[in-house]
Amino acid sequence: xxxxxxxxxxxxxxxxxxxxxxxxxxxxxxxxxxxxxxxxxxxxxxxxxxxxxxxxxxxxxxxxxxxxxxxxxxxxxxxxxxxxxxxxxxxxxxxxxxxxxxxxxxxxxxxxxxxxxxxxxxxxxxxxxxxxxxxxxxxxxxxxxxxxxxxxxxxxxxxxxxxxxxxxxxxxxxxxxxxxxxxxxxxxxxxxxxxxxxxxxxxxxxxxxxxxxxxxxxxxxxxxxxxxxxxxxxxxxxxxxxxxxxxxxxxxxxxxxxxxxxxxxxxxxxxxxxxxxxxxxxxxxxxxxxxxxxxxxxxxxxxxxxxxxxxxxxxxxxxxxxxxxxxxxxxxxxxxxxxxxxxxxxxxxxxxxxxxxxxxxxxxxxxxxxxxxxxxxxxxxxxxxxxxxxxxxxxxxxxxxxxxxxxxxxxxxxxxxxxxxxxxxxxxxxxxxxxxxxxxxxxxxxxxxxxxxxxxxxxxxxxxxxxxxxxxxxxxxxx
Amino acid sequence: xxxxxxxxxxxxxxxxxxxxxxxxxxxxxxxxxxxxxxxxxxxxxxxxxxxxxxxxxxxxxxxxxxxxxxxxxxxxxxxxxxxxxxxxxxxxxxxxxxxxxxxxxxxxxxxxxxxxxxxxxxxxxxxxxxxxxxxxxxxxxxxxxxxxxxxxxxxxxxxxxxxxxxxxxxxxxxxxxxxxxxxxxxxxxxxxxxxxxxxxxxxxxxxxxxxxxxxxxxxxxxxxxxxxxxxxxxxxxxxxxxxxxxxxxxxxxxxxxxxxxxxxxxxxxxxxxxxxxxxxxxxxxxxxxxxxxxxxxxxxxxxxxxxxxxxxxxxxxxxxxxxxxxxxxxxxxxxxxxxxxxxxxxxxxxxxxxxxxxxxxxxxxxxxxxxxxxxxxxxxxxxxxxxxxxxxxxxxxxxxxxxxxxxxxxxxxxxxxxxxxxxxxxxxxxxxxxxxxxxxxxx
Numbered sequence: 001x002x003x004x005x006x007x008x009x010x011x012x013x014x015x016x017x018x019x020x021x022x023x024x025x026x027x028x029x030x031x032x033x034x035x036x037x038x039x040x041x042x043x044x045x046x047x048x049x050x051x052x053x054x055x056x057x058x059x060x061x062x063x064x065x066x067x068x069x070x071x072x073x074x075x076x077x078x079x080x081x082x083x084x085x086x087x088x089x090x091x092x093x094x095x096x097x098x099x100x101x102x103x104x105x106x107x108x109x110x111x112x113x114x115x116x117x118x119x120x121x122x123x124x125x126x127x128x129x130x131x132x133x134x135x136x137x138x139x140x141x142x143x144x145x146x147x148x149x150x151x152x153x154x155x156x157x158x159x160x161x162x163x164x165x166x167x168x169x170x171x172x173x174x175x176x177x178x179x180x181x182x183x184x185x186x187x188x189x190x191x192x193x194x195x196x197x198x199x200x201x202x203x204x205x206x207x208x209x210x211x212x213x214x215x216x217x218x219x220x221x222x223x224x225x226x227x228x229x230x231x232x233x234x235x236x237x238x239x240x241x242x243x244x245x246x247x248x249x250x251x252x253x254x255x256x257x258x259x260x261x262x263x264x265x266x267x268x269x270x271x272x273x274x275x276x277x278x279x280x281x282x283x284x285x286x287x288x289x290x291x292x293x294x295x296x297x298x299x300x301x302x303x304x305x306x307x308x309x310x311x312x313x314x315x316x317x318x319x320x321x322x323x324x325x326x327x328x329x330x331x332x333x334x335x336x337x338x339x340x341x342x343x344x345x346x347x348x349x350x351x352x353x354x355x356x357x358x359x360x361x362x363x364x365x366x367x368x369x370x371x372x373x374x375x376x377x378x379x380x381x382x383x384x385x386x387x388x389x390x391x392x393x394x395x396x397x398x399x400x401x402x403x404x405x406x407x408x409x410x411x412x413x414x415x416x417x418x419x420x421x422x423x424x425x426x427x428x429x430x431x432x433x434x435x436x437x438x439x440x441x442x443x444x445x446x447x448x449x450x451x452x453x454x455x456x457x458x459x460x461x462x463x464x465x466x467x468x469x470x471x472x473x474x475x476x477x478x479x
Numbered sequence: 480x481x482x483x484x485x486x487x488x489x490x491x492x493x494x495x496x497x498x499x500x501x502x503x504x505x506x507x508x509x510x511x512x513x514x515x516x517x518x519x520x521x522x523x524x525x526x527x528x529x530x531x532x533x534x535x536x537x538x539x540x541x542x543x544x545x546x547x548x549x550x551x552x553x554x555x556x557x558x559x560x561x562x563x564x565x566x567x568x569x570x571x572x573x574x575x576x577x578x579x580x581x582x583x584x585x586x587x588x589x590x591x592x593x594x595x596x597x598x599x600x601x602x603x604x605x606x607x608x609x610x611x612x613x614x615x616x617x618x619x620x621x622x623x624x625x626x627x628x629x630x631x632x633x634x635x636x637x638x639x640x641x642x643x644x645x646x647x648x649x650x651x652x653x654x655x656x657x658x659x660x661x662x663x664x665x666x667x668x669x670x671x672x673x674x675x676x677x678x679x680x681x682x683x684x685x686x687x688x689x690x691x692x693x694x695x696x697x698x699x700x701x702x703x704x705x706x707x708x709x710x711x712x713x714x715x716x717x718x719x720x721x722x723x724x725x726x727x728x729x730x731x732x733x734x735x736x737x738x739x740x741x742x743x744x745x746x747x748x749x750x751x752x753x754x755x756x757x758x759x760x761x762x763x764x765x766x767x768x769x770x771x772x773x774x775x776x777x778x779x780x781x782x783x784x785x786x787x788x789x790x791x792x793x794x795x796x797x798x799x800x801x802x803x804x805x806x807x808x809x810x811x812x813x814x815x816x817x818x819x820x821x822x823x824x825x826x827x828x829x830x831x832x833x834x835x836x837x838x839x840x841x842x843x844x845x846x847x848x849x850x851x852x853x854x855x856x857x858x859x860x861x862x863x864x865x866x867x868x869x870x871x872x873x874x875x876x877x878x879x880x881x882x883x884x885x886x887x888x889x890x891x892x893x894x895x896x897x898x899x900x901x902x903x904x905x906x907x908x909x910x911x912x913x914x915x916x917x918x919x920x921x922x
Contacts, residue, residue, distance in 0.1 A: 033801055039570060041800045042563055045544040046555075061597075062523040066546040083510075083522045086597030090605050092518030120566045128568075142724055180725040185843055264515045266656075267617035267649045270835075351525045388838040390871075392850045397871055397918065399848050401840050421840070423871070423918060454619050455511055455523070456900075477848075477873060477917055 001026070002165070005157035007070045008052035011077025013159055016085065017054035017061075019097060020077060021158035023308060024050040024068075025350035027150065030116065032173075034127040034145045036135060042120065051350040054080040058095050059087030060332075064351035096335035100311045100343075102161040107305025109169040110298065111201035115149035118202045123147050127175070130210045134177040134218035139225060141180040143218065146195060147173035147205065148448070154308075154350075162310035170301065170460060171204040172197025172446060177218040179225050186224035186418060188217045188403050192242035193386040197446035197460060199303045220404060223416055230405055230420035232476030236380030237422055238373055238469045241437075243402055244363065245445035245463035246386050251426045252284070252291055253361040253461065255395035256318050256326065258333040260356075269452050270393025273426065274324060276337055282324040285430025288366055288468075291319035293328055295343060295359035301446030302361075302462035304346075308354035311343030318361065322430075330356050348457040355453050360444065362464025366436025370467040373435045380408040381475055383420045399423040399477060422475045429470060437466035481506050481528050481548045483628035484638050489550070490532060491630045493557045498534040498564065499576050500632045503758050504548075505529045507625030508593075512600040514648070515617040517608050522597060527625075531758070531797065532560050535576075538569040574785035576631045582639070582755040582762035585747045589665035592642040593624035603646050603671035607659075610675025611650040614682055618648020621901075622666055629760045637762070639754030645901045646671050649853055650679040655688060655866065657681020658833055658853035660703060662894035662901045664752055681832060681854040688866035690919050691857065697828035697886070698914040699821050699858065702895035705811060706904035707834045707849075708876045709742055710897045713806040715842040716877070717768045717776070719783035720803025726842045728877050731774055735877065737885035738772040741812035744794075752894075752902045753808055756793060763793035768806065772882060780804040807899075813907040814888030821887040821910040823861040829914075830856040830863055834872075837898050845877040848917075849898075870916045879911055886910040 005022040012020035026048045033040040050073045051064035061084025063076045127145035134143035149171050156164040174195025178187045189195075190213050198204045239247065259265050260272045274282065284291075295313035297303055304313055309331050318326040329337065330345035333356060347354035374382065388401035405420035406413045442464060450459040483504040494500040510524040530553065533542040541564035545556045600620040608616040626640040644666040649658045658681065659674040700708075721727040728735070745765040746753045755763050759781050767775040779787070780795035783804060794804030822830065832854025840846040850871050856863045878884070887910035895906040 038572065039540070039567055041542065042540070042567055043542045043544070044559055044563055047546045049546060059519050060521050060523075062521070064523075064525045064527075066526070066528050068547075079524060083524055083597045086601050087512070087519035087522045089598065089601035090514060090517070090519045090608055092516060092520065095520075120563060124567065178724075178726075180843075183843060184841060185726055262516075263615065263617065264520055266515055266615075266651065267619070267647070267658075351527065353521055353523050355521075388840050388848065390836045390838045390848045390850070392869060392871075393835055393852060397850065397869075399871060399873070399917075401838075401848075419840075454513055454621075455509070455525075 001155040002157060002163060004050050004068060004070065004073045005155050007073040008050050008077040009157050009159050011074035012052055012054035012081045015078040015081030017056055017081045019055040019159055020052060021156065022050055022052035023350055024155045025152060027152040029150045032123055032127060032147045034131050036143055037128050037131045039124060047349065049350040050076060052077045052080045053353060054084045055095060056081060056084035057088055058092035059084050060353060062353040095332050097331045098335040098341040100331060100341055103310060104163040106165045108167045109199045111169050113202035115171045115202045116151060126210060130175050130214045133214040137215065137218035137222050139179040139222035140177045140218050142178035145175035156310055158310055164306050164310055166305050168199065168304055169201060170197060170199055171201055172448060173205060175210055175214060177221040179221045181225050186221055188221040189385055190217045192445060194449060197301050197448045198299050199301060200299050224404060224418045227416040227418040230417040230476045234472055234474050236377050236469055236471055237473035237475060238377065238380055238382040238408065238467060240384035241441060241443050241465040241467050242445050243383060243386050244468050245465040246389060248361060248363055248463045248465060249447055249461065250389060250391045251395055251398055253358040256328050257356050258327040258329040258337055261327065262333060262336060268454050273394040273396045280325055283322055284319045284324045284427055285322045286433045287321045288433050288436045289319050289322045289430055290364040291361065292316065292364060293318050293342065293344065293359050293361045297360050297444055297462065300360040300444040300462035301460050302359040307343045308346045311341055314343050316342050328356050328358060346459060348459060352455065352457045357459040358461040360462030360464060365438030365442040365466050367438055368435050369437045369439065370441055373437060373467060373469050374408055374413060375411040376435065377408045377469065378410055381420065382406045382408055382413065396426050420475065421477045422473050423477045424473055429473065432471040432473065433468055434471050435469040437468065442466040483626050486530060486548050487628040487630035490530065490553055490557060491632055493554060494632060498536045498561060500532060500534045501576055501760060502630050503531045504628045505625055507623065509623040510600065511619050511621040512597060512604055513619045514604050514608065517616045519601060519604060530556060532556055534560050534564050535573050536561060536564045538573050539564045539567040540570045540573055541567055572782060572786060574781040576633045577635050577760035577781065578633055579635045580762055582637050583747050585755045586639065587641045587664045587752050589642045592622050592644050592666040595622040595666050599666060603669050606671030607646060607648050607675035610672045611679040614650035614652060614679050616648055616650050621645045627754050629756060631760055635760040637756045637760055639756065641753055643752050643902055644669055646674050647896060647901065648674065648678060650675065650682040652682050652686055655682050655685030656853050657685055660896040663750065684856065685854060685866040688868045691867050693916050693918050695913045695915050697825055697912060699825060699828060699830045699908060699910045701832040701908055702891065702893055702906040703833040703897065704831045705909050706895035706897035706906040707837055709809050709811055709904050709906060710899050711847060711876055713809060715839055715845060717778055718803040718805060719777045719779045719787060721842065722777055723783060723786060728843055728845055729774055729777055733774055734772050734882060735774045736769050736772040736880045737882050739885040739888055740769055740772050740880050742769045743767045743810055744806035744808050745810050746808035748810065751808060757795040758797060759791065759795040761791040761793040761795065766792050778804040778806045807903045809904040811906045813890050813892035816887060816889055818889045818891055818908045821889050821908060822858055822863060824887060825858045825861060825910065828858045829867065830858055844875050846873065846875045848873045868919055871918045872914055873917045874915045879914060884912045886912055
């Protein structure tokens with residue numbers, strides 16, 4: 001497969017590219033979905049092909065083919081160069097590339113149980129059992145469970161001499177219970193909305209103990225139907241760690257993407273409220289806010305050996321004690337902005353142009369605990385597990401809905417609340433972070449569905465978080 | 480390029496009498512020229528081929544897919560999928576395969592678009608950028624051409640092909656942005672200069688925007704905003720799986736909407752997009768969802784149809800096992816009035832060009848939150864008087880279209896971009912009695 005990528009690069013160079021790289025890939029995935037003890041879908045798919053990008057002047061040209069022969073790969077390289085040349089009709093300034101080490105290496109995701117070696121019947125039986133347990137709870141109309149696994153082999157070659165083989169293994173899944181009344185539906189999910197995903201093998205699934213949590217989750221979904229609505233007020237908001245992880249993803253992770261800041265995503269994903277001139281001085285949040293982009297965290301979903309430009313995985317500070325200090329970047333965007341390349345460029349398949357993506361963008365742990373946070377809150381609301389999310393194109397105005405909440409009064413959890421929502425403005429919200437848990441409450445959550453780019457690409461990203469408290473947040477926003 | 484029908488037939492032949500099986504083979508070329516900061520920065524193309532197989536072995540169902548078309552790859556797909564099916568429990572809701580039936584002889588195909596060069600896409604981009612006269616432009620021009628073949632072991636064989644071309648972009652100033660969108664089956668019909676002019680005009684008029692108080696306002700919604708509302712209704716409401724699961728607002732036969740609202744799905748319409756059958760081999764035909772405000776129908780695949788005692792409406796797609804059958808060739812009935820007349824009738828309200836980042840808070844009530852983007856203007860005494868800053872809304876889409884709430888429908892029906900993508904909805908501008916804005920985007 002190195003030969004295929006090499007042929008593609010040679011084709012691009014012969015056609016006039018000043019730089020070219022290519023990825024030949026083999027990927028297989030398995031998806032299992034169960035609804036109410038019935039299998040909805042069992043799907044095993046494979047894909048294979050080569051994608052090559054060629055740089056000429058101010059533009060990348062990219063072409064991908066599913067054929068695995070040298071002639072097709074070389075032709076794809078020539079096509080990529082031809083496409084890049086056509087961009088000269090609407091030119092910009094020549095696109096520079098930041099230097100990175102030229103590497104020959106192999107990386108394999110550390111794992112214990114290869115997920116494709118675990119019998120399908122074991123996986124299906126586990127999910128059926130989980131949904132049966134949830135259906136034992138009165139009021140539960142829909143009980144779903146799902147598992148998904150990916151194994152991706154990539155052979156990366158660049159015209160500068162990179163030769164890197166990576167095998168990335170990702171495993172994840174989850175389940176949810178939905179209770180339905182005449183005019184409303186209430187859902188609880190585990191481990192989080194859309195499930196939990198990590199790099200690693202089937203040990204990930206075993207560790208989260210789906211069967212042991214199914215009944216509790218279903219009971220909570222049922223109880224939500226008779227819970228009181230979340231009141232509308234401004235109060236202290238305590239977020240469970242998976243909701244805080246999504247808050248990080250949406251209001252920090254996307255905002256610090258350098259391609260957005262440079263305007264390269266302006267028409268679709270959007271831009272950012274951040275201005276490069278304020279890098280190193282802009283206050284993003286309180287002193288408890290320390291954010292890193294760390295592609296080296298063992299087991300986290302955004303962990304790899306090298307990004308899709310051959311840049312080694314690294315740990316980069318993004319927010320240091322509340323001050324914005326870093327951006328997510330690739331070789332081109334870093335060179336344009338004059339910063340060090342961060343190794344954060346990935347494509348979601350061989351057929352897509354790699355672009356700036358989050359790795360593991362997470363909040364470093366604090367020194368408190370959820371128990372302490374609740375004990376030190378005289379009045380507030382504790383919200384858990386995302387239900388909806390919406391944020392503007394500058395990543396400034398957000399509104400999140402959660403599946404469940406509880407009142408907090410005089411240091412204790414009170415009654416359950418349904419339909420909890422909160423809204424805020426990014427730097428104001430993060431400025432209110434005044435307590436943060438850590439220890440074993442710090443979790444490397446995985447987001448398997450981050451959309452960006454045209455054509456659309458779906459990235460798998462990681463977000464470490466622990467429960468945290470935010471002051472003076474507007475909650476209970478409804479139409 | 481491969482011959483999709485030959486590949487589909489080959490897979491059915493490999494299956495033999497070992498299972499019930501259906502095969503969908505797609506092949507084509509898609510290309511997208513992307514620009515930002517007024518230059519082309521990402522320019523991509525992709526020659527694709529996909530072979531999808533679903534089998535049922537004595538009611539045990541499994542599916543698989545590959546992007547190879549050689550015999551070894553196809554044989555692996557067949558063997559692996561059969562093996563997986565053998566490990567599954569019996570699916571007592573397996574609806575069986577589609578019987579042989581002809582599909583409409585409709586082809587939304589344009590040779591020029593199918594062979595479009597990167598230079599031709601760049602020319603559309605250049606026209607869009609130049610129309611901004613110095614504003615910063617960003618967006619894309621896309622051409623796509625694909626052929627699809629279906630075959631199953633009952634003998635159903637169908638094929639179709641389609642093309643699509645889109646130009647979509649914004650012009651922006653330091654404080655504002657305006658958008659424009661055109662989609663159709665042919666590249667030649669795209670007018671990059673006109674799109675660029677509209678986007679630049681919205682950007683220019685959007686400067687010096689001011690904040691207004693949150694609250695309920697009368698609105699005039701551009702086709703993009705209306706299209707997003709329509710696709711949300713289709714996905715979360717007029718979807719038989721949502722109905723079966725008790726999560727839909729749909730009440731068949733009831734006057735749930737304003738009498739001025741009619742929405743149907745029509746993949747066969749002249750100038751439309753797509754192919755005349757679904758991924759289960761069911762021929763597609765026009766389907767009324769709302770007629771004069773009355774809820775008329777829901778979309779089915781074979782599974783939901785069997786469970787509810789009807790016929791598939793031809794709305795299966797690769798994700799329908801999970802998400803249900805979705806209408807994606809929506810048409811909203813246009814009115815007779817030009818947009819200016821709708822605006823002229825508004826004493827005080829807001830014009831919204833597009834919505835952004837819309838998410839359902841509750842599927843049953845269709846309460847959705849999202850933001851305005853790329854063109855939000857104040858209307859006073861029948862005129863657009865200035866720009867307002869982007870706003871967040873939290874609003875039930877069902878209630879917004881409810882009886883007495885649609886005050887006008889314009890004559891500007893066209894393919895409009897929506898939250899789920901381009902080419903799925905043809906929508907006009909509409910005037911609605913109220914929309915609940917819950918905050919400004921900048922705080």
